Amino acid sequence: MKLNSYTLSLMISAALFTGFAHAAKTVEDCQKKKASATDYAMCLDRVQELVDRELQTWVNNQTFELEDLSLSSGRGTPLEMFKRSQRNFLTYRENNCRWQYLATTPSTEAANVYKMCYIYLSKNRIKELSLQKPIAINKESAN
Template sequence: MTKISVSFVCLVPLAAIANSSEITLSDCSSVESYHPVESKVYIKCLDSNIDMLRRHQQSWINKLLHDIGLVQEQTGNTQLMPIIKRSIVYHEQYAEDTCKWRYLYTLPNSIKASVAHKKCTMRLLRKHIEDLQHPY
């Protein structure tokens, strides 16, 4: 197999995931609770949604990096890849700091603080996925 066909075979599942514009998240509102015992189910539900969003985000990042790698090979433009990789790192830092201050603001109620952090994370992941889906 040639290099291109091997790449194609490996990226077909990735393309299928990345091309689906919407992902289905669990509806956590039915288990929403701030009671210390009952909140565990709610927080686990939010965590599973965050995991799903992160996987979806990573598939879009992988697609972008692959596409830019092809552009780099075809055009010789080596400026794109470092900028894109840096923007991904900076976005992760921004998201973590943005949600961290919301967590700290909501303390001393640790359950509400945790939920605020998770909802913030979900919101920023959705926005980042939306940005990654825009055509170049």
């Protein structure tokens, strides 16, 4: 049986998608599946990617709401402050996880310490953003 390239690529994509569907979603999942040091590190990489995507979704949502507020009320300061706070968070996360990495080197676990720190801080930021009350735009006060 000869497969054309389209069918072959479709089958490969389906296999990859199936693998991601069963992939670990938390650090705890990675710890349960810890088969080898390499597998564990790769698992943390996948979780870090998922957390990054989720965080970006929350940041985009908050930015969208604040842009909408800015357009309707003429007040751009909340959006500017949110963007600043997000830049500050990214700097804090990088520096906080980096010192933990440096304190752990030359241990083979140093990279995993960094990744776990990154994941936990990102999840905390997601929780913080998810607890924000939706911005209610009072049209009367904007006029």
